[in-house]
Amino acid sequence: MICRACGRAGGRDDVVLDLGEQPITQHLPDPADPGPDPRAPLAMWCCRGCGLAQLAGEVDPGPEVVGVEPTAVRDLARSALADAGERGLLDGATVREFGSPHGGTWLDLLPGHRVVTDGVAEVVIDSLGLMHEPDQARAAGRLAAALAPDGTALVQFHDLAAIAEQRQWNALRHGHYAYYSATALVRLLGAAGLVPIHALRHDLYGGSVVLALRHRAAAHPLDGSVAELVARDAALGITEPAALAGMGAAAAESVRRLRRHLAARRAAGDRVVAYGAASRAVALFAMAGVGAGQVLAVGDASPGKQGRALPGSRIPVVAPERLADLAPDEVLVTIPELLVELAAARPELADRLVRLDRVDD
Ligand SMILES: [Zn+2]
CATH class of the missing domain: 3.40.50.720 (NAD(P)-binding Rossmann-like Domain)
Structure with a gap:
């Protein structure tokens, strides 16, 4: 296992959740298909170098089936954009989005911005796109390269602190390569030259965050919201494998309860x-x-x-x-x-x- 963010090697001790061979989620079979349905190992490990929790293995799960998103997902997008607008973070004429292959976009909520699909934009939105990239370091670089020098990137993620605290073991799935704490995401994007200036918390999925980031030269913290998240992560020890050690037992308990x-x-x-x-x-x-x-x-x-x-x-x-x-x-x-x-x-x-x-x- 090689870290998708920092390149450090991981070992067996760094695996925090191992569900064994599981059906590949994206493969929704035709009921007439005799099977068996394809399976692949499903496990999460946490890098001791940069603290990124990530999917083990290199299974290509194939294309995603586009889903219908819960209205709560739209609520998060609306409140994040309202918050960013009030803080002057949506200034500029252009927007580029790195969206989720599951579907859903924020672009229709920014009708005043011209959409850029290739090249640089003043507002860059990553609405659960980054987590779908096997090579996290490269994807972070691509995000930074898409951001204009004085622009703002808004990056949405399902918070690993919430996943750990609520034992949401089934957040783990094929095709989701990274499970971000604010701390690990700040490190990942920091290596690409982006610095967070503000964080908005939302209760989607039990705890989501939208991080606003700028290029280092243009970054001045707007408030203490990012420092607060990082301090909470430190208190939880969220960048260490031990913080996630209860996930396997939680999975087993879910199975027992459902049966x-x-x-x-x-x-x-x-x-x-x-x-x-x-x-x-x-x-x-x-x-x-x-x-x-x-x-x-x-x-x-x-x-x-x-x-x-x-x-x-x-x-x-x-x-x-x-x-x-x-x-x-x-x-x-x-x-x-x-x-x-x-x-x-x-x-x-x-x-x-x-x-x-x-x-x-
Ligand atoms: Zn790492």
Whole structure:
């Protein structure tokens, strides 16, 4: 294992979470495909040189299926841009975005800026693009090279401090190469010449951050928000493998709880479906040995996922409006961010929604 950011070699002791061979999330099989679904090792390690938590191995997961993003993702984009605008960080005429291959963009929220797809811009947005790059150092360099000398980059990330504190072990997935703490991200982008001047925290995914950065020569801290995050990271020891040591036990506990829960539902004769054909359900269902006999279907609003199945568990993916036809007694919501909008869009199911990360018997 060679660090994707600093190039230091890692060893077995640096692995913080090892889920073994898991179905490749991006591969949503046709239900008629006899299988077996492709699997690859899924493990996270933490570099002792620069503190970056990262995916082990070099499996190319293939293209992402574009998903429908929760409205909470839009809320983060809106509040981050409002915050940046108030601080004068959106000055300039041009914007360039490094977006997530899962879909979603901030560009329509900046109608006054001309979009640049190649070359330099005064506002550069990375909305979960960077984490999808196997070579983190190179991607950081590309981000810095895209930023005009007096421009501002806004970089969104799911905070590793929140992942560690809430034991969100299933944030780990193929194709997500980096899991950033503010500290590790500041180091990574610092090596490319970018310096953070402000951080905005948001509760998306249990804890997200948008970091505003400028080239070193143009960077003056706006406030103590970045220092606060770095101090919190230090208190957690988040750049050390030990801070993430509880993740494996959390994964095992999630598997036990889900098995108990579904056994109890089955004993009661209840019909269970899920909502959200999301990556974090794939490994959990596969590890718990859940199949289409226990979870009848998973509803998802993305047309590209409907008619296919979750890899490993082979639970069929259907349009959300089909779920009610299955007369479910319970709907397992795979992403907490989807609870509110699902209750609003499908009021007939609102009284039977259960968070997948909170199941118990
Ligand atoms: Zn490193």
